[in-house]
Amino acid sequence: MSKRIVGPEIEKLIQLLAKVPGLGPRSARRAALHLIKKKEQLLGPLTVAMGDALERVRICSRCGNIDTVDPCMICSDPRRDTGTIILVEDVSDLWALERAGAMNAQFHVLGGTLSPLDGVGPDDLNIRGLVSRVAEGGVSEVIIAVNATVEGQTTAHYVTDQLADMNVKITRLAHGVPVGGELDYLDEGTLTAALRSRTAF
Amino acid sequence: MEWRDEGIILATRKHGETSVILEVMTRGRGRHLGMVRGGRSRKMRPFLQPGNRVDLSWRARLDEQLGTFQAEPIEQNAARLLESATAVHGLQTLAAHLRLLPERDPHIRLYETLGLIIAHLDDATVAGALVARFEIMVLDELGFGLDLLQCAATGTRDNLIYVSPKTGRAVSAEAGAPWADKLLPLPSFLKSGAEIGGDGEAISAAFRLSGYFLARHVYEPRGISAPQSRASFLAALLKALTSQSPAAPAG
Numbered sequence: 001m002s003k004r005i006v007g008p009e010i011e012k013l014i015q016l017l018a019k020v021p022g023l024g025p026r027s028a029r030r031a032a033l034h035l036i037k038k039k040e041q042l043l044g045p046l047t048v049a050m051g052d053a054l055e056r057v058r059i060c061s062r063c064g065n066i067d068t069v070d071p072c073m074i075c076s077d078p079r080r081d082t083g084t085i086i087l088v089e090d091v092s093d094l095w096a097l098e099r100a101g102a103m104n105a106q107f108h109v110l111g112g113t114l115s116p117l118d119g120v121g122p123d124d125l126n127i128r129g130l131v132s133r134v135a136e137g138g139v140s141e142v143i144i145a146v147n148a149t150v151e152g153q154t155t156a157h158y159v160t161d162q163l164a165d166m167n168v169k170i171t172r173l174a175h176g177v178p179v180g181g182e183l184d185y186l187d188e189g190t191l192t193a194a195l196r197s198r199t200a201f
Numbered sequence: 202m203e204w205r206d207e208g209i210i211l212a213t214r215k216h217g218e219t220s221v222i223l224e225v226m227t228r229g230r231g232r233h234l235g236m237v238r239g240g241r242s243r244k245m246r247p248f249l250q251p252g253n254r255v256d257l258s259w260r261a262r263l264d265e266q267l268g269t270f271q272a273e274p275i276e277q278n279a280a281r282l283l284e285s286a287t288a289v290h291g292l293q294t295l296a297a298h299l300r301l302l303p304e305r306d307p308h309i310r311l312y313e314t315l316g317l318i319i320a321h322l323d324d325a326t327v328a329g330a331l332v333a334r335f336e337i338m339v340l341d342e343l344g345f346g347l348d349l350l351q352c353a354a355t356g357t358r359d360n361l362i363y364v365s366p367k368t369g370r371a372v373s374a375e376a377g378a379p380w381a382d383k384l385l386p387l388p389s390f391l392k393s394g395a396e397i398g399g400d401g402e403a404i405s406a407a408f409r410l411s412g413y414f415l416a417r418h419v420y421e422p423r424g425i426s427a428p429q430s431r432a433s434f435l436a437a438l439l440k441a442l443t444s445q446s447p448a449a450p451a452g
Binding site for chain 1: 211212213214218224247248250251252253274277279280281282283284286289290292293296297300428429430433436437
């Protein structure tokens with residue numbers, strides 16, 4: 001049996017940090033040690049920030065985004081184009097598209113994809129919320145920005161069916177060669193998709 | 202323990218930050234699961250997609266363990282199938298049917314048929330008939346096969362147009378006429394040696410037939426319901442068939 005070298009409070013901190021994505025037990029120990037060493041500058045403010053987040057973070061009742069206000073800042077931003085909704089699987093996808101800054105549209109977070117293996121069905125996703133938003137009117141286009149996986153596209157086709165009777169244009173992201181991609185290094189699947197969705201030049 | 206075989210990917214599930222649990226239908230070892238280390242990497246993600254055929258090496262310390270797979274792509278079908286609603290819903294339906302079988306139980310006939318169906322799953326004119334035949338085949342492999350070769354009442358092999366919901370045996374038009382409203386219609390493409398393909402009505406009838414026996418022998422005894430993807434597949438297929446059929450002549 002290994003000898004305990006730190007108190008239970010520090011051990012618990014290490015154990016919890018090890019559950020954060022990207023951190024294993026070793027890096028969690030390093031992070032904990034760093035936090036303890038920078039107690040005033042880092043550990044204190046981090047504790048306060050985490051407490052605030054715990055208390056105030058909520059899911060936007062309109063789009064499913066994560067924010068500290070409901071509706072979220074994106075939904076309540078008057079400068080955004082309310083006629084276009086970008087449909088994403090997860091909040092991380094929303095953040096990625098916002099980083100790209102390519103469109104000033106509104107979003108809708110599904111909360112995953114249809115996955116029979118994981119037991120995720122249509123009722124487990126935020127599809128009804130999207131249908132309600134479109135039914136309210138004022139939406140001219142829904143851009144389906146789900147992952148280019150079989151599960152992602154199954155979800156995309158399902159959502160398209162749900163919106164079929166509504167007067168709304170449904171588009172999806174292109175699949176193909178990434179910026180900076182060299183054809184020689186691309187997998188056959190991506191090349192096939194790129195060729196099939198080629199555009200006039 | 203170690204073996205090598207080829208398989209068709211049915212599904213993947215995230216495992217930790219970098220790995221995936223792969224569910225495959227293998228040629229010689231049936232439906233099998235295993236972990237792929239680094240399966241979420243940029244290099245491996247594109248070919249670890251349902252519908253793709255892969256070369257697999259499985260390794261574990263004990264036979265009953267989950268074990269790890271090493272996978273290499275053989276045939277990448279997923280990219281072709283992604284654009285078709287019929288194909289993606291069909292793929293999920295086929296995977297759901299194969300999950301009715303016990304794990305690690307070889308079903309070479311189903312494996313071969315699965316490969317054939319995946320090659321044509323984005324072609325709505327044949328996809329429905331192929332999947333309906335696959336459902337009948339799954340019933341057969343589970344021990345609830347239908348007898349569609351000859352009439353249960355007269356023994357004739359001609360003019361078989363019904364199936365008895367009680368026995369799962371074909372019935373000819375003459376013998377079944379008095380009970381026509383109680384019998385299930387048998388589409389011609391489900392008969393042995395018949396040409397694959399059919400219109401929307403025949404496809405719907407085939408799915409009613411296979412769905413009836415799947416519910417009776419498999420879903421109800423196990424307390425489960427038919428997969429959502431099956432209804433989505435049929436809806437997408439009928440929509441595609443309707444859009445493909447030539448417009449009726451005016452007047």
